[in-house]
Amino acid sequence: MKQILALAIKDLRLLLRDKAGFFFTFFFPLLIAVFFGTIFSGSGGGDGGISILVVDEDQTEESQAFIQTLTEADELTVRPVARAEAEDMVRRGQAVAYVMITEGFGEARQHVFWGEPPRIELGVDPARRAEAGMLQGILTKYAVQGFQRTFTDRSRMQGSVRDALSAVETAPDMGGEQRHNLRRFLGELDIFLENTPAADPGGEDRGFQGFEPLRIEKKDVVVQRVGPTNSFAVSFPQGMIWGILGCAAAFGISLVTERRRGTLVRLRMAPLSRFQILAGKAGACFLTTVGLSVGLFMIGCLVFGVAPHSYFLLGLAIVSSCLAFVGIMMLLSVLGKTEQSAAGIGWAVLLVMAMLGGGMIPLFIMPAWMRTVSHVSPIKWSMLALEGAIWRQFSLAEMLLPCGILVLVGVVLFAVGVRLFRWSVAG
């Protein structure tokens, strides 16, 4: 056991003395965690919304009120400009889109019950269609919100109905029958609003509740169960996974380096079995990955407010993830004959695992068949275990599946790696 420990300490010492390796093993995963955590929290020093340009060609109270609504929206950063400047900036790719409030917007907003609807022009950068699509949804939301405010406030609605009644009488472009129908409809509506008592949610007759087409109550399932305290609770497991991946690759390559340099010959001359020598390497890899994961989590915990749902389950997730990647390391070390080929093959395998397992692109935006394929990637199970312990609020029983799979992967791949391992002492 002492010899295995000596082997592990030697590898750790070598890792710490390799400055580039140390950076990529310890700081790169931290950068990933902080970078993505910052992006998704919207606190990256920016505004956290889509930047748009606004051109007001209507210059009415209605258009200014609408611009004010957009300016106050969390999802948007609004900059008023002239039309020519707006078109030029979008064309140059300096803005996602411009929103032009065309002449007649204010008047159309007042004629809710007849005539043309209010219009805005959305000029988009064709290269950023995804953001333009989101923007269209956001604009519709705030346009509808304006109407909704009117129709859920009895006095405002009543005022609006009475204004419309007056306008119907003087509208020059309205036919006799339409005028008659509208006069009748608005008149009845006015009576209805007049006679309906004020809203009383607790009463038998609940009174005027307004005309709300749809009330969406947004509930994030994980938030309901506590959920991620912030975006770093999501990004730090990702950073931990990338750290573990980096360690597995580094240790796999180091075994190839030992073979090339001849130090394996010396190790083999020691009164140790092959299993003991490889267990020493595996032990160093395991200690490093566990230390790295714990270190990253501590930073996440102390600096970024990441709090685990259960420390015990987090320990279980870390240990099982690290065991899986120790096995993967062992297998990678036998795939390449030189450091270059080992690094190439190793990273190719690990990156494919990361792609399939949701380490790069979140699983939920992958097609269904890809989500099925992702079951073969240990990264998927590792992410699930870490997230389960940090914010998904998994119970011990729920943790058993991902952790069990990870331990099994580790044991099987380690055994295969040991079996395929060659000293390569050619004469």
Added chain:
Amino acid sequence: MIVMENLRKTYGPIVAVDDFSLEIRRGEVFGLLGPNGAGKTTLVHLAVGLLEPDHGRVEIHGLGPPTDPAVRARIGVAPQALALYEDLTGEENLAFFGNIQGLFGRDLPPRVGWSLDFVGLNDRRRDKVKTYSGGMKRRLNLAVALVHDPEIILLDEPTVGVDPQSRNAIFERIEALRVEGRTIIYTTHYMEEAQRLCDRVGIMDHGRLLAMDSVKGLLAAHGGHSVVVAETAGVEIRLDTDDPLAELTRLQREHELLRFTVESPNLEGVFLNLTGRRLRD
């Protein structure tokens, strides 16, 4: 005694060692001489248990084969490649290799200190190996082989790429080990090293043992005659002889000698006579 009997080792179609038998006595320095690719490294790896023979057996001091970890612990190896961790210091390398040989606690520092002293690297003990010169790395490579105080030491081409000063230092250390009575297996393709250090020399080529004896014995059996080259007034005389002194005396009587040289037989000549080619071809 190291006994090798009918050893054979192949790598695919290549026969690296073929029907090789040899006994190396306890306390002797045994040299294996042969050109690159002769099979020396394969043979010594078989001798110390780093390789398993396809056929034949090896036994160390009557204790069993060197593949047995307990037997292997009695052997120290200085491989041809510098098998050192360059980012560790000399002392850390020795301590680590001492550890894996089972040296811990109070037993370790004296052995590390002795090894550093033995190869003259005590003043550089805390420097990283990557800052050492080639000669210093070679000496540390030797020290690592000695840290666990082995009875049998394998030195595989220990002077490759070393400057003359470091080479001399290594020779002196090997001679000191011989005085201590350790068994040394020494592979080289430098005949002058074998001549200086080895009690017996085996000459290998194409995986086979061509001849084995003391240096004197090999020279007598396969070295050919000495050559006396004498210059008289305008004439150079070359004579093959077993008794150069008698021949020179005769020439002195018959001619007026201006100058003369005597070319003694050497292992290069032995190899040439045995194989028809030079050692470094």
